Amino acid sequence: MSKASLSKLGDAAFERTDKVSAELLALTYGSFVRQLLIDYEDAEEVNAQLAKMGYNIGVRLVDDFLAKSNAPPCASFADTADIVAKVAFKMFLGVPALVGSWSSDRRTFSLVFTDNPLAEFTELPEKWGGVWYSNVLCGVIKGALEMVQMEVDARFVRCTLRGEDLNEIRVTLLQVLQEKPPVDDE
Amino acid sequence: MAVYCFYLFDRAGRLLCYREWSRARRTHAGEDDAKSMFGLLFALRNFCSKLSPSPLGGSPKYYITETYALHHHETPTGLRFLLLTSPDFGGADISRDLRDLYADAYVPYVVKNPLSVRGEVIRVPAFLGRLDSYVRNLSCF
Amino acid sequence: MNSARPPPHKRQVAESSLDFLMMQVVTYFLHGPGAAAYVPPVPSAVPDGNALPPPPLLSPADAAAAAAETRRRLEGVGYDVGHRLVERYAVEKERMDSDLEAVKFVCRDFWEGVFKKHVDVLRTNHKGLYVLTDNKFRWLGRVWADEDSEEGGAGAVGADGAEVGGAIGGRGKPEDYVVFPCGLICGALTRLGVRCRVTAEIAGGAQCKFSVQVIGG
Numbered sequence: 172m173s174k175a176s177l178s179k180l181g182d183a184a185f186e187r188t189d190k191v192s193a194e195l196l197a198l199t200y201g202s203f204v205r206q207l208l209i210d211y212e213d214a215e216e217v218n219a220q221l222a223k224m225g226y227n228i229g230v231r232l233v234d235d236f237l238a239k240s241n242a243p244p245c246a247s248f249a250d251t252a253d254i255v256a257k258v259a260f261k262m263f264l265g266v267p268a269l270v271g272s273w274s275s276d277r278r279t280f281s282l283v284f285t286d287n288p289l290a291e292f293t294e295l296p297e298k299w300g301g302v303w304y305s306n307v308l309c310g311v312i313k314g315a316l317e318m319v320q321m322e323v324d325a326r327f328v329r330c331t332l333r334g335e336d337l338n339e340i341r342v343t344l345l346q347v348l349q350e351k352p353p354v355d356d357e
Numbered sequence: 358m359a360v361y362c363f364y365l366f367d368r369a370g371r372l373l374c375y376r377e378w379s380r381a382r383r384t385h386a387g388e389d390d391a392k393s394m395f396g397l398l399f400a401l402r403n404f405c406s407k408l409s410p411s412p413l414g415g416s417p418k419y420y421i422t423e424t425y426a427l428h429h430h431e432t433p434t435g436l437r438f439l440l441l442t443s444p445d446f447g448g449a450d451i452s453r454d455l456r457d458l459y460a461d462a463y464v465p466y467v468v469k470n471p472l473s474v475r476g477e478v479i480r481v482p483a484f485l486g487r488l489d490s491y492v493r494n495l496s497c498f
Numbered sequence: 499m500n501s502a503r504p505p506p507h508k509r510q511v512a513e514s515s516l517d518f519l520m521m522q523v524v525t526y527f528l529h530g531p532g533a534a535a536y537v538p539p540v541p542s543a544v545p546d547g548n549a550l551p552p553p554p555l556l557s558p559a560d561a562a563a564a565a566a567e568t569r570r571r572l573e574g575v576g577y578d579v580g581h582r583l584v585e586r587y588a589v590e591k592e593r594m595d596s597d598l599e600a601v602k603f604v605c606r607d608f609w610e611g612v613f614k615k616h617v618d619v620l621r622t623n624h625k626g627l628y629v630l631t632d633n634k635f636r637w638l639g640r641v642w643a644d645e646d647s648e649e650g651g652a653g654a655v656g657a658d659g660a661e662v663g664g665a666i667g668g669r670g671k672p673e674d675y676v677v678f679p680c681g682l683i684c685g686a687l688t689r690l691g692v693r694c695r696v697t698a699e700i701a702g703g704a705q706c707k708f709s710v711q712v713i714g715g
Binding site: 237246353 | 368369370392395396399411432433434435436459460463464468469475
């Protein structure tokens with residue numbers, strides 16, 4: 172399926188879905204992250220906790236996505252990348268992402284987006300420079316793809332809250348999971 | 358034309374839901390039955406995708422014998438929806454109905470239900486009620 | 499890439515995104531590490547940066563106090579959101595002249611913005627108690643409890659594919675999902691000049707009654 176028609180699919184999925192104001196999501200997420208900063212007092216731990224929560228979201232969200240998006244099946248990791256960027260980002264966050272910077276072995280790509288609905292009203296104090304504010308997204312990607320048998324690593328490498336002009340998540344395919352045959356206990 | 362029973366398995370082979378409407382004869386008792394059903398399915402599906410000319414696999418929609426038909430819908434997340442009916446279902450695409458069941462019942466009442474725990478047996482009345490009315494509304498019921 | 503992007507206050511996201519986030523927020527505070535972290539005494543140090551130490555065993559009284567504290571923390575996040583959010587709906591309104599006006603504003607504009615409908619019934623005893631009844635409270639619409647009777651089913655829970663770090667301490671209950679809204683409503687009203695305490699009662703299905711008790715005045 173061409174990228175243009177995937178974009179259309181993403182627009183249509185977002186059009187169909189029930190929506191809420193982006194502010195409500197952004198403020199809820201922001202207040203929650205603030206509480207995590209207080210609870211953990213450590214950027215790395217906050218990043219890990221956000222990724223863990225994202226994972227738990229991803230393993231559920233993927234079924235919602237598959238049931239509602241009409242996305243075509245993925246024949247390759249490149250297809251998966253486009254579907255995540257053009258259809259899933261658009262459907263859940265209202266903004267698509269771009270896919271780029273493929274590694275030469277075609278196992279790593281970047282998701283790039285400028286508008287980030289999670290961080291709409293946020294400024295991170297300098298002392299929290301080590302926090303990847305939107306790290307929950309990495310967890311969501313990891314959890315969702317794992318459910319469709321792709322074990323990936325996903326991590327932020329650029330974030331607008333750190334003064335960069337765009338957000339970038341690097342996604343690496345670690346392995347395609349194989350289905351285990353059922354255990355036969357005689 | 359009769360609907361015998363419904364199974365829902367997850368990828369790990371856990372039986373998340375079993376319902377029966379009219380099942381004249383049981384081959385095995387309870388858990389064994391589910392286990393052999395999942396095993397059969399696993400082998401069947403692997404065999405089917407080996408024959409497929411496309412890398413996207415070739416999950417079976419149903420198979421039919423002289424005495425029954427087994428309808429099957431598998432999601433990319435490894436959920437397997439199965440419906441056992443009598444063989445005279447008239448070629449209707451019941452696999453599609455099972456897909457609708459996934460989208461209209463499993464997703465809203467299980468996936469989006471904060472009280473449901475993944476991998477556990479589904480006991481949400483709303484899901485079970487929806488399943489029952491789905492089956493009763495099948496043209497072949 | 500997206501030239502026709504609407505202005506910030508008109509932007510939307512999928513409601514699913516908020517639903518899924520809310521599940522995790524509630525789990526964190528009431529059943530997950532956020533609850534464990536707040537069981538007194540609060541662990542002062544995290545040994546090797548991996549996990550918070552397990553909570554000490556508590557007496558029933560302490561356990562109840564800890565449960566109240568975890569709810570208060572979740573409510574606090576809701577309060578914070580309500581406090582900020584209400585300005586966006588009230589931005590062009592004059593300051594409310596009376597408590598009743600503020601409550602009415604929350605029942606209509608604020609409710610519409612957040613829960614996509616109005617409060618169905620508003621009652622007051624004219625002594626500072628307002629009861630807001632929503633017959634189909636949006637945030638309970640997805641919460642489905644199990645059958646009460648445990649019928650023995652096949653299948654067991656294994657570690658494989660289970661959610662991580664979340665479901666410590668059970669599956670939760672419908673009441674867990676009105677804690678945050680209580681804070682949200684309280685935060686909004688406080689911002690409008692009404693100091694209050696908000697509690698909720700689920701009246702069956704998705705019907706929910708929020709009681710607003712005005713403090714002082």
